[in-house]
Amino acid sequence: MRRWTRRQWVLIAASVVLWLVGIAACLLTAWPVAGAALATLVLLVALAVVDSGSEDARLLAKVNVLTKRADRTLEQVDGLEERLARQMRSARRAVEDAGTQSLDEISTFKLQLAAVIQQLVEINQASRAMNIDAIDERLSLLRDGLDEALRRSASGVVDVVERVASERGAGEGRQAKDLDALKATTRQLHSDIVATRRDVNRVSYEPAKEVEAMLQLTRRYEPKDVLPLAGGWAMSSSGILMLTEMVRDRRPALVVECGSGASTLWLGYALRAQGYGKVVALEHEESYAAQVRALVARHDLQDWVTVLHAPLQERDVEGETHRWYSADQTDGLGPIDILVVDGPPQAVGPWSRYPALPLLESRLRADAVLVIDDAARDDEKAVVQRWKERRDTVTQLPFTSRYQAVLTGVGRLQES
Ligand SMILES: C[S@@+](CC[C@H](N)C(=O)[O-])C[C@H]1O[C@@H](n2cnc3c(N)ncnc32)[C@H](O)[C@@H]1O
Incomplete structure (x- = not known):
């Protein structure tokens, strides 16, 4: 269902009133047919203006709904964090008093704790229901990771409480050790919750940011056809x-x-807009x-984009063997102004993207x-760190997104 903004409704109402007044006035004049046609034309133009804005309004309304849902989730996590802290204090007291408390009481705390943790896991899962088509897959991986961390902490706390309960008579030294373990897992759980809150917070603004970025791209480059x-x-x-933006600036x-x-296609559009260059x-x-x-x-975009099939082959990189793009295709490249490293994929193995800099730096311009x-x-992260360690000119620019790192001081090309 299409949703229009209040401004668009006002525009529609005003156009219809104008049209009615126009028709009435025309009927009373010498040229009723021409006048009515003119008034109808005015109405159609106004509706076309309204319609052109409705798609953006629909998208923004969708983003607003998502944002509100995420805010509600965040409030729930906030309340839960407080409750959990209270439960933790009680549980700790219970274990400290283990010598005098009854086994039943400790088991009750254990169950309460497990219920709260289960609720946290459910909230995490509920945030998954917010997926819209373009939500980054990384967010769901992130949530899986958090679920796993919470589960691990939860079972850690529950295990310790269980052990304390079952070994109540086993001596004071053992209880003190278990108490320390409980404190450590409690601390871990608390930091997991803080991280959950931060990530739920991110879920609330990232989809909106991504949709907004796509709106800006489509407005600026007006792609000819559907893009991946x-x-x-x-x-x-x-x-x-x-x-x-980097293409526009550099x-x-x-x-x-x-x-x-x-990204290759969007880069092609950006180069076409500047009128020269190639990706x-x-x-x-x-x-x-x-x-x-x-x-x-x-x-x-054939004038702006070339796709080279470069099968992976074993390449020697500073004495190590890595699988990277074939030398036949990479040896002729350069001088390069911007190098985008978004392959080979992770599935190729660890350090899959490391060779990019050692193997291409001699083809990168000094200001690349x-x-x-x-x-x-x-x-x-490890690849970037290793690049920085092998050459101290390599510098990471601040204030870029956490999903992309931008490095300067990478080029070695001597130009005459
Ligand atoms: C991390 S992806 C990124 C590709 C590109 N830089 C981008 O952002 O669109 C890297 C690999 O995904 C693979 N790929 C390309 N098109 C794909 C598609 N439609 N579905 C799944 N994988 C694809 C290709 O093998 C490519 O080298």
């Missing part, structure tokens, strides 16, 4: 927006992208190379920038 959706296997809309002659897909995408999977090439043709996607993942 951003997010999930592809870079997020906000990451792609950042890349296109005016590159050559962008090289490891891993082809949606060359390295693609290890032949079928995806063909798919992306077909999209390039459908969008009339490198953008690596998925920068919040452990493997990519």
Whole structure:
């Protein structure tokens, strides 16, 4: 169902009133037919204006609903955190008094604790119901990770309480050790809850941000046809927006992208808008190379985008062997102004993206920038750290998204 804003309703009502007045006035004049046609034309133009705004309004309304739902979830987590802290204090007291408390009381606390933790896990799962098409797959992985962390902490606390209960008579030393363990798991649980709150908070604004970034991209470049959706296997809309802004600001002659897909096409649009330059995408999977090439043709971007099929092969990188794009395709590249590292995929193995800098730095201009996607993942964090350690010129720019890292000081190309 289409939803219109209050402003659009006012515009519709005003147009209809004007039309009625126009028709009435025309009927009383010498040219009723021409006058009525003119009034109808005015009405149709007004409705067309209203209609052009309705799609954005619908999207924004959807985002508003999501945001409200996420806010409610956040309030629930807030209340729960307080309750959990209270429960924790009681549980700790119960274990401290284990010598005098009855076994039943400790079991009751254990059950209460498990119920609260279960509620937290359910809230986490409920936030999954907020998925709209473009919500980043990473958010759901994040929530899975949190569920797992909460479950682990929960079973840790429950185990300790259970052990204290069953070994009540086993001596004071043992109880003190268990008490320490309980305190440690309580602390862990608390920090998991703080992290949950932070992530639920992020869920409340990230979808809106991603939709907004996509609206900005489509307004700026007006793509000719449907594009693969951003997010999930592809870079997020906000990451792609950042890349296109980088093209606008740096005016590159050559962008090289490891891993082809949606971002390759948007880069093509950005280069077409600046009127020169080229993006060359390295693609290890032949079928995806063909798919992306077909999209390039459908969008009339052949002058701006080249997709090279570059199967992975064993490459020597500073004495280590890595699987990376074939030398046949990478040896002729350069000079490169922007290097986007969004492949090979994680499934290839650890350090899959490490070779990008050692193998291409001699082709990167001295003022080139490198953008690596998925920068919040452990493997990519380690890759960035290792790049920084092997060359102290490599510097990460501040204030970029947590999902992409932007590095300068990466180029070694000597230009005459
Ligand atoms: C992390 S993805 C990113 C691709 C690109 N930079 C983007 O953001 O759209 C990397 C790999 O996904 C694969 N890929 C391309 N198109 C795909 C599709 N439609 N579905 C799933 N994977 C795809 C390709 O093998 C590509 O090298």
